[in-house]
Amino acid sequence: MSRTIFFRNKPIILETASIGGPKESKGCLKDYIERKLDDDLFDEKSFEKAESKMMLAVIKKVIEKAKLDDVNIDSIIAGDLLNQIISSTFAVRNFNTGYLGVYNACATFTEALTIGATLIDGGYMKRVVCSTGSHFSTAERQYRYPLELGSTRPPQAQWTVTGAGALILSNIGDGPKITCATIGKIIDYGVTDANNMGAAMAPAAADTLLYHFTENGFSPNDYDLIITGDLGTLGSRIMKDLLWEKGIDIEKNHVDCGELVYNLAEHEYQGGSGAGCSSMVFCSYFYKLLKEKKLNKILLIATGALLSSVSSQQGESIPGIAHAVVIEN
Amino acid sequence: MKKRQFYNKNYLEYVKGISPKTNEKRSLFRAFIVGGFICCIGQAVRYALEGIFQLKGDELSAYVSLVMIFLGAFLTGLGVYDRIGKFAGGGSIVPITGFANSVVSPAMEFKTEGYIYGTAAKMFIVAGPIIVFGVAGSVLVGLVYYVGYMIF
Structure with missing residues (x-):
């Protein structure tokens, strides 16, 4: 048995939709994000409601763009960062479809993609929507x-x-x-600093990549880009160091979604993070590049720090996880 | 099943070495300037109250504290204090205005959960420990003072 799944029927990404807050809409991806908000409350009374409304908006939009109706969708797989993943649940309750709520912190997006692709590849479902989101103020x-x-x-x-x-x-x-998808393993090296999530997640990303390359005989050169979710500047550096130690060099075709999101990392320091980071960046920027054939084969690897405020207060370390998905034309 | 280790000393040392450090000199300088400026405002308020209302002693210091707490709370409400805090760090946390900020900010934030379970219940989520240890500390000092007074 293996942690890597090869999809025989190759599920197709029909359409994507993305939404970004005011700060993100002024960042490097401003020309790619579909819907830009100028108010992070999104005309709602609370930030939690705004986060849920953002997810509702993108799911609605993607179904509309594919010229379908919610009855044509077999299932929605969604997740976010809030306790009991309320943003996803309250967004999906508006649709007449099946629902799987998933949580792997910031790695939720590739987790949802893996599950969705498996359901379709097995022939159990025809159309599945995968969505994740996050909001600075609620997190x-x-x-x-x-x-x-x-x-x-x-x-x-x-x-x-x-x-x-x-x-x-x-x-x-x-x-x-x-x-293809490689399911990650939880790696915990004992990082306890909740402000240093890059360091907590980097070993998990390195482990998943190492497994993906060595077990399957792939090399980093097989991919146009290797895209990590939200390791940030420091986390990316650590991951590349860890892989370098094992004889794998991904320096020249690696890019991190968190590093891409904002213009100048001034108040954001190491870059963006959150469940919405990888999904917003992939659904806007990278999907467009794939469609335009500027990229033909990418490895998307979203990384998550599986901590809660309770576990942090009780002195627990931060377990990290990373799931990888191969997307090609 | 092989038992897994959730601790890697080499890695943690490596992370410690590679992580960016807080610029201590800059932080201390900023904290000194802003903290000192807040104290100057406090002193100005003190002179003003003394001059205008002829207040003295304990009454005067109580009114100065009141004015400063109001200013801290007011600036928090306007959304300015967190920006000062981002710049000044400890310089704006230590003065009494920082205490006002730590009470008002959760009170505002949790308003969405209602006035009872939100604002009122969560108001002391940050300032709670300060109050608890402040009261406990003052009782302890009082006891030492009392016992010392009895003996000598």
């Missing part, structure tokens, strides 16, 4: 301090992305295909 409130508290952020901290992305997987149609 800040759940994991850290109130927004108006005058505290400083340490230089190794990251900034949770306000945004969401959704895509539709189908057994027939045109578009980039998911050909």
